[in-house]
Amino acid sequence: MSPKIVEILSEEELRRTLTRLASQIVEKAGDLSDLVLVGIYTRGVPLAHLLGAQIEALENISVPVGALDITFYRDDLDRIGMRTPAKTKIPFDLSGKTVVLVDDVIFKGRTIRAALDAINDYGRPAVIRLAVLADRGHRELPIHPDFTGKCLPTAKEEQVKVYLNEIDGRDGIELIDRQND
Ligand SMILES: O=P(O)(O)OC[C@H]1O[C@H](OP(=O)(O)OP(=O)(O)O)[C@H](O)[C@@H]1O
Numbered sequence: 001m002s003p004k005i006v007e008i009l010s011e012e013e014l015r016r017t018l019t020r021l022a023s024q025i026v027e028k029a030g031d032l033s034d035l036v037l038v039g040i041y042t043r044g045v046p047l048a049h050l051l052g053a054q055i056e057a058l059e060n061i062s063v064p065v066g067a068l069d070i071t072f073y074r075d076d077l078d079r080i081g082m083r084t085p086a087k088t089k090i091p092f093d094l095s096g097k098t099v100v101l102v103d104d105v106i107f108k109g110r111t112i113r114a115a116l117d118a119i120n121d122y123g124r125p126a127v128i129r130l131a132v133l134a135d136r137g138h139r140e141l142p143i144h145p146d147f148t149g150k151c152l153p154t155a156k157e158e159q160v161k162v163y164l165n166e167i168d169g170r171d172g173i174e175l176i177d178r179q180n181d
Pocket residue numbers: 040041042043044103104105106107108109110111112
């Protein structure tokens with residue numbers, strides 16, 4: 001049987017959600033000249049650029065955007081083995097900055113735990129916040145987003161899939177249930 005797929009956010013809803021997240025970040029970030037966005041590969045990176053563009057449109061200020069590869073900081077690297085080389089691009093010092101980490105989905109929280117570890121290599125930010133497009137619950141660590149696009153109660157075996165035009169050729173979020181697959 002094919003998996004059951006339910007649309008959670010349409011293209012339009014996803015873009016509207018990004019606009020809201022950008023406004024919330026602006027509202028809470030304090031001095032915008034200290035704000036930097038760091039997207040986590042894979043889809044956190046285009047999301048961080050989209051949020052940066054929205055903030056620029058709202059506030060007429062250019063926010064630095066970096067890209068973080070957390071692969072080497074995962075707590076299961078032994079099990080999954082070495083994958084691709086690090087692609088991190090943070091060509092600015094994070095010391096004293098307000099860093100907003102950006103990812104598409106938060107689930108167990110282990111990716112963000114690794115990201116906090118990785119960020120240490122690029123300076124000591126004044127503050128680190130977390131923005132995600134979808135929070136599907138089931139955390140295994142005490143990590144919670146500060147900015148959430150969509151809170152999505154899910155079953156553990158379901159999958160939340162974010163599609164972004166920049167990578168997937170379309171925008172949207174789907175909930176996928178492979179139980180009867
Ligand atoms: O909270 P967690 O349980 O750590 O899960 C969340 C992470 O899982 C997905 O990444 P994935 O590892 O699938 O890699 P990808 O982004 O490169 O597809 C997602 O993009 C988050 O980064």
